[in-house]
Amino acid sequence: MTYNFLGNKKLLFDQWAPSYDWLFPSIIYQAIHKRLLEYVDLPKQANILDMGCGTGRLLERLATKFPDLRGTGLDLSSNMLRMARLSNHHRPRLIYIEGNAESLPFGEGQFDAVFSTISFLHYLSPQQVLSEVARVLSPGGRFYLVDITTKKETKPQVLPISPRGIRLYSPKQRELLGSSAGLLCLSHYYLLGPVLLTIFAKPPSN
Numbered sequence: 001m002t003y004n005f006l007g008n009k010k011l012l013f014d015q016w017a018p019s020y021d022w023l024f025p026s027i028i029y030q031a032i033h034k035r036l037l038e039y040v041d042l043p044k045q046a047n048i049l050d051m052g053c054g055t056g057r058l059l060e061r062l063a064t065k066f067p068d069l070r071g072t073g074l075d076l077s078s079n080m081l082r083m084a085r086l087s088n089h090h091r092p093r094l095i096y097i098e099g100n101a102e103s104l105p106f107g108e109g110q111f112d113a114v115f116s117t118i119s120f121l122h123y124l125s126p127q128q129v130l131s132e133v134a135r136v137l138s139p140g141g142r143f144y145l146v147d148i149t150t151k152k153e154t155k156p157q158v159l160p161i162s163p164r165g166i167r168l169y170s171p172k173q174r175e176l177l178g179s180s181a182g183l184l185c186l187s188h189y190y191l192l193g194p195v196l197l198t199i200f201a202k203p204p205s206n
């Protein structure tokens with residue numbers, strides 16, 4: 001079941017990849033990336049991960065703004081990654097790896113920040129993904145979660161678009177999901193319409 005779900009999502013994004021950057025949703029996503037940059041705070045020589053990186057546009061922007069960062073883009077879709085590698089202007093600082101956000105192929109405490117833009121809503125096991133984010137973040141590291149939000153407080157709002165739907169979480173639900181993975185919610189900011197940035201921190205170790 002999970003395999004088919006992932007296969008279907010991968011197929012959807014593999015088919016979308018060649019035209020992704022030129023279609024209307026991506027124009028909106030790029031406006032969202034620009035707004036997100038206003039809230040990003042990174043240490044010097046930060047090592048960052050973009051989960052569900054798509055064609056790599058956010059990492060390109062981050063690498064331009066922070067010339068000493070190193071970044072890894074991870075995505076389920078090999079075609080998205082192919083597009084990202086073709087337009088990688090920051091090699092070897094930026095690299096792209098195929099993988100699943102539910103089982104990150106990285107060691108503990110490896111990243112100073114993790115980003116996820118318009119991708120978390122596709123995950124069937126948000127709790128598992130957040131545990132993985134908490135595991136790969138260094139103490140004090142930040143998780144920047146950007147997705148469409150909902151006002152429904154009781155449970156995630158499931159919209160029947162894309163294979164097995166997408167899931168929208170209210171600000172409160174994000175806080176609860178984060179805290180059960182050991183991540184502290186620092187703040188929420190609306191970036192564009194219902195697209196909400198939530199910034200989490202992994203508590204510093206004692």
Ligand SMILES: C[S@@+](CC[C@H](N)C(=O)[O-])C[C@H]1O[C@@H](n2cnc3c(N)ncnc32)[C@H](O)[C@@H]1O
Nearest residue numbers: 013029052053054075076077100101117119122
């Ligand atoms: C709407 S696109 C957003 C891409 C990019 N973050 C952006 O802002 O343009 C969602 C991306 O999430 C990826 N994705 C979906 N489920 C995933 C998973 N379980 N693990 C890794 N990537 C996933 C898709 O392949 C797709 O590239």
